[in-house]
Amino acid sequence: MYELKDYTNAINYTKEPLLDNEDEEWTKKYPPFIVNKCLAPFPDTILLVNEINQLHHLDKKLQFDFLLNSLRTRKRYAPWLKAKKLKNLEYVKEYYGYNNEKAKLALDLLDDEQISAIKRKLYKGGKNGRS
Structure with missing residues (x-):
């Protein structure tokens, strides 16, 4: 309710x-x-x-x-970004220097292997990725 x-x-x-x-x-x-x-x-x-x-x-x-x-009657549905996608979005933004909109478009084009490569390149070391 x-x-x-x-x-x-x-x-x-x-x-x-x-x-x-x-x-x-x-x-x-x-x-x-x-x-x-x-x-x-x-x-x-x-x-x-x-x-x-x-x-x-x-x-x-x-x-x-x-x-x-x-508003006129109509079925409207837009999916929410999942937490994992939001985290990946931050990686893409940092790696390419994109804004949110460009990073979302790029994220749709990248596969899991490419995202993993970006994460490895941006890994800063230390506890929880902190240096």
């Missing part, structure tokens, strides 16, 4: 007004920043998410209702 997927499904697909019921926990547990981050990768939502990010001082219920009533 009160999970992120409930909020995002309500905004994207079911259009269920979760924060309008008597249970105040729905409002207390609503994470506006995370919901906005989940909706940001899509071309049809980016402008509305940007708008609500500028209005971060508004009540959680108002932010939720804005997204609920402004």
Whole structure:
């Protein structure tokens, strides 16, 4: 209960007004920043998410209702980066001197053997890689 997927499904697909019921926990547990981050990768939502990010001082219920009533019904899914991929992303960024976006593209092109070679070259020694 009160999970992120409930909020995002309500905004994207079911259009269920979760924060309008008597249970105040729905409002207390609503994470506006995370919901906005989940909706940001899509071309049809980016402008509305940007708008609500500028209005971060508004009540959680108002932010939720804005997204609920402004976005068209559609299944939207974007996978989260796993912790292992994030660590590999840092290696690629350091090795090539790339920013986040370029490093993500490069990471998609590299295989496990190439990533291992990059890790070996960047290994600094010491306990936990510290020198």
